[in-house]
Amino acid sequence: MTTQAPSIPSDTLSTEWRRLKKLSLAGWLVELLKYTILIVLAITFVLPFYWMASSALKNDSQIYTVPPVWIPNPAIWRNFIDAWASQPFNLYIFNTVVRYAIPSTIGTVFSSALVAYGFARVRWPGRDILFFICLATMMIPFQVTMVPLFMIFKQFGWLNTFLPLVVPAFFGVPYFIFMLRQFFLTIPEEISDAARIDGASELDILFRIIMPLSKPALTVVALFSFIDAWNNYLGPLIYLNDQRQYVLALGIENMRRTFMYNSTVANAYPYLMAVSTIVTIPIVIAFFFGQRTFIEGISLTGMKG
Secondary structure (H helix, E strand, C coil): CCCCCCCCCHHHHHHHHHHHHHHHHHHHHHHHHHHHHHHHHHHHHHHHHHHHHHHCCCCHHHHCCCCCCCCCCCCCCHHHHHHHHCCCHHHHHHHHHHHHHHHHHHHHHHHHHHHHHHHHCCCCCCHHHHHHHHHHHHHCCHHHHHHHHHHHHHHHCCCCCCHHHHHHHHHCCHHHHHHHHHHHCCCCHHHHHHHHHCCCCHHHHHHHHHHHHCHHHHHHHHHHHHHHHHHCCHHHHHHCCCHHHCCHHHHHHHHHHHHHCCCCCCCHHHHHHHHHHHHHHHHHHHHHHCHHHHHHHHHHCCCCC
């Protein structure tokens, strides 16, 4: 004897089918709206960079044309060479990278990792209180400490040198200390305990175990620190007076002042945009090459408190 499955009315099937179509249509519309918003925001973000790069390929007549010329015709590629040669930018980039950015980045990564490890893995009296004080210093703007620091470095005889810009990096940066501490807390404590049983010191654990496992977070700290030094204008403006020690930010500003007071310079605005484009490109390239590690480090630093 066979049993026949109960039949479903056709009206019910058609109603359910229409409901599923509506749901899929609603989901499709949501996706369309989401990607439309993302595309509009991306265009809004990229547009200033495109205008800067395209302006570097124009001459004065194209710059001040109304309505604006979005595609240079003709494109003057020699603006990049002439603009770079108008000031000693090779010296400026040497000062920025070799004398400032690289030493400060090394100091920031080393000191911040050391302090963060002490807050994350070493138990000592007053640790949490001192960590709270360290975080509280992030609320003090640089403008508040600018004059006292200037007076201190003046007493040290460090003015017109890179010491005021580099030496403080070797004493830790509160924001990076917080980031690395949060990342170190995600590493299992059992690894450190096993190393201690084998006789490893705390420094051995930090440099041989914790830091190799923390490459994403250390990459974020290094990239942020390098970008901060690359773009820093106020610090070098305060401490550096000799043009031979200018960094890129001061060099661009010096170029702008030169063009502003010399109205006979042709293509002044395209030259400024050309140098700005050249200065921006290395940071963009560095991000694209390290974006996977960079995003991983950002996403993991806040997983545990």
